[in-house]
Amino acid sequence: MRLSLHCHPLSFTSAVNDLWVTYAWLDNGDLWIKYYMEGALDMLNLPERMEPERVDGLWKTTCFELFLREASGPSYCEFNFSPSSCWSAYQFSDYRDGMTNLAMPMPPDIKLDKGDAYVTLEVTLDLSHIWQETDHVAAFSAVIADNCGSKSYWALSHPPGKPDFHHKDGFTHQLKA
Numbered sequence: 001m002r003l004s005l006h007c008h009p010l011s012f013t014s015a016v017n018d019l020w021v022t023y024a025w026l027d028n029g030d031l032w033i034k035y036y037m038e039g040a041l042d043m044l045n046l047p048e049r050m051e052p053e054r055v056d057g058l059w060k061t062t063c064f065e066l067f068l069r070e071a072s073g074p075s076y077c078e079f080n081f082s083p084s085s086c087w088s089a090y091q092f093s094d095y096r097d098g099m100t101n102l103a104m105p106m107p108p109d110i111k112l113d114k115g116d117a118y119v120t121l122e123v124t125l126d127l128s129h130i131w132q133e134t135d136h137v138a139a140f141s142a143v144i145a146d147n148c149g150s151k152s153y154w155a156l157s158h159p160p161g162k163p164d165f166h167h168k169d170g171f172t173h174q175l176k177a
Contacts, residue, residue: 003173005142005154008163013144013152015043021064021140023175029128035064035081035121035142045145046119047084052107055086059143064121067139068130069171077102077130078166081123085110096166105129137171 005019016039023033045061058080059065069076074094081087087110089102109124141155153163157172164170 003140003156005140005156006158008153008155008158011150011152011163013039013043013146013150015040015146016144016152016154019142019144019154023140026124029126031125031127033066033123033125033140035123035140036118037120037142037144038118041114041117041119043146045147046114047082047086049112050084050086052085052087052110054088054101054104054107055082056088058082058086058088061143061145063143064123065139065141065143065165066125067141067165067171068127068136068175069138069168071135071137071174076166076171079108079125081108081110081121083112083114083119083121085112092166095168103129136175138173138175139165139170140173141165141170 002020002022018038021035026032063080063082066079076092078090087108089104091100091102092098106126111122113120144152155170157170159167159169
């Protein structure tokens with residue numbers, strides 16, 4: 001299933017023509033996610049590739065994100081995936097509250113494919129330690145930084161007001177266990 005991400009109305013970039021995500025559950029229980037972005041890549045700030053490691057603050061430049069929440073509770077997880085191959089994972093007890101680093105049994109496997117006018121970021125994520133047999137609501141999103149220092153904010157759905165990927169109204173996609 002292909003899910004289109006939409007630019008927040010208060011942010012803008014002429015460098016991105018299309019941004020979407022697709023995902024699948026793998027036989028071993030891992031979640032495979034593919035983010036696809038098409039546009040004028042020479043206008044974007046894409047971090048250089050480096051050794052994969054856990055890094056805070058990835059949202060300050062281009063990164064792709066996944067938020068997961070159990071359908072029945074306020075706690076949720078945030079995952080950030082950078083084109084650099086760096087990543088982060090956090091657990092929140094409630095809306096922007098109680099943030100802690102989420103322990104990961106395996107770091108995400110992040111693969112980048114870049115052409116003249118597109119970028120794909122494929123992520124394989126072991127979620128067996130979070131909620132194995134519970135349905136989730138998901139919010140797929142992205143922060144896209146351009147070379148001028150501006151950022152655009154992309155999501156399946158944006159709540160009213162300024163960009164806020166943590167807002168409960170952004171969790172719109174049912175992710176079945």
